[in-house]
Amino acid sequence: MAKRVFSQEFKNNIFKKLHSPINKSVSEIAAEENIPLINEARQNGARLEPARDILNISVRTYQRWVKEGSSTADKRPHVKRNSPKNKLNKEEKAKLSKFVTSPDMLI
Numbered sequence: 001m002a003k004r005v006f007s008q009e010f011k012n013n014i015f016k017k018l019h020s021p022i023n024k025s026v027s028e029i030a031a032e033e034n035i036p037l038i039n040e041a042r043q044n045g046a047r048l049e050p051a052r053d054i055l056n057i058s059v060r061t062y063q064r065w066v067k068e069g070s071s072t073a074d075k076r077p078h079v080k081r082n083s084p085k086n087k088l089n090k091e092e093k094a095k096l097s098k099f100v101t102s103p104d105m106l107i
Contacts, residue, residue, distance in 0.1 A: 010040070
């Protein structure tokens with residue numbers, strides 16, 4: 001099987017991205033920049049594995065990036081989280097506050 005060769009421009013772009021202090025984490029910006037590069041390499045006959053190795057990303061990361069209708073933005077801040085089962089309700093908070101601020105509790 002013939003070895004695929006990446007263009008020098010592709011290699012230079014990858015080198016700049018990997019050694020840029022701004023672009024150290026896999027992020028929405030990285031996905032937007034790297035998906036076209038990987039797609040270009042694949043259109044020129046490269047396999048996914050060598051292209052992702054150059055970018056130092058996993059196959060699963062690439063799959064998440066290109067998943068149809070998927071956003072590459074971090075969704076963690078927007079997730080609805082359940083409150084803990086032992087969380088105090090308003091009545092309990094008021095009772096506790098009244099207790100700890102009572103004259104008996106003052107030193």
